[in-house]
Amino acid sequence: MxxxxxxxxxxxxxxxxxxxxxxxxxxxxxxxxxxxxxxxxxxxLEWIERKSACQRCGASGMSSQRIRGNACPACHNRNYKTTQAAAVLKYSGPLVPAIIRWKYRNQEKLTAVFAELMVDWITMQAPDWWEKIDYIVPAPHHPSTVRNRGFNPPEEIAGIIASRFAIPFLPRILFKIRMTAPQVRLKGDERFANLHESMHVFDKSMLEGKRVLIIDDVMTTGATMNECARAILCGGAEKVYGLVLARQSDSH
Ligand SMILES: [Zn+2]
Ligand SMILES: [Zn+2]
Structure with a gap:
């Protein structure tokens, strides 16, 4: 040749x-x-600055007076289990059609694009996390949802982030043990009630005294993140942090 x-x-x-x-x-x-x-x-793309966001639900764009005790007004009366939860981008602009293509039209290749955005954000805004985190765990979907979709978005993205920061990845420790009504039809506190005790850790020996970062794709009230954190803490972990790709406002 x-x-x-x-x-x-x-x-x-x-x-x-x-x-x-x-x-x-x-x-x-x-x-x-x-x-x-x-x-x-x-x-x-609207990046969220960690310092000016609610530390419980990741909501951004609030003045320092409105964020009391690191929580926005909507979070003052909620008993969040996460030590801290953050979002990388607002669910707005070109991110919206991109996430729809990724999750609902099965454009799995977009996982790498989103993972790189999250890696960039972590590098700039949360470099301190990596000394604190023992494991990365993806927010779970029910197995039938994963089967229907053909892939599991949070698991794919969390796997890339774990390998980029050389943090052990535990994709099979947290499970959704019952189907729940779609969160999108529910409001605020109903979302928390809908998910209550819907997740379970199967191997508690792994988590004893550990600090875990949960990765998910989109967060609205933080109910899913909170339920993940509850189950992980029941599994013996010391602290749970949360990070999502996009923060959707509650009014959606
Ligand atoms: Zn909040
Ligand atoms: Zn474009």
Missing amino acids: EILQRIQLLSEIAAGALNLVFPTRCPGCERIDTVGFCQDCRRM
Whole structure:
């Protein structure tokens, strides 16, 4: 084979491999020939600053007077189990169609794009977490939901983050033990009641005295994160932190 043909072949293989990992359309606006979000969409992503967000539900954009005891008004009367929960981006702008494509149209390749956004946020805003965390655990879905969808978004994203920061990953420790009504139809406190005792840790010996980071895709009231944390603490863990890709406002 001629050397130029070899180079051509190798570059096609490399492009094919890249295409397996990263999509070549922008997940926000579907512009072609971009890796991840295009520049225009990237500029519209709304990053959440950890310092000015509620430490319980990840809500952003509040003045320091409204955040009392590190919690926003909606969280003052809720007994959250997480030591701290944070969100990387607001569920807004080009992130919305991108997440819909990822979760509901099974564009699994977008996992790598979202994982990199979360890695960037952690590196900039929460570098202190990595000395504190013993394990990363994904928020679980019921097995039938995973079967229907064909993949498990929080598990995929958490696996990439764990490997990037070399933190042990436990994808099979926390289980959803009963189906629950879709959270989207419920309001505030109903979401917490709907999920109560819906999750369970099967191997408690792993968690004794450990500090665990739970990773999920989208957070609204923090009810799912809270139920994950309750089960992990029942399993003997010392502290639970939470991180989600996107924070959706309660009014949605
Ligand atoms: Zn775009
Ligand atoms: Zn809050």
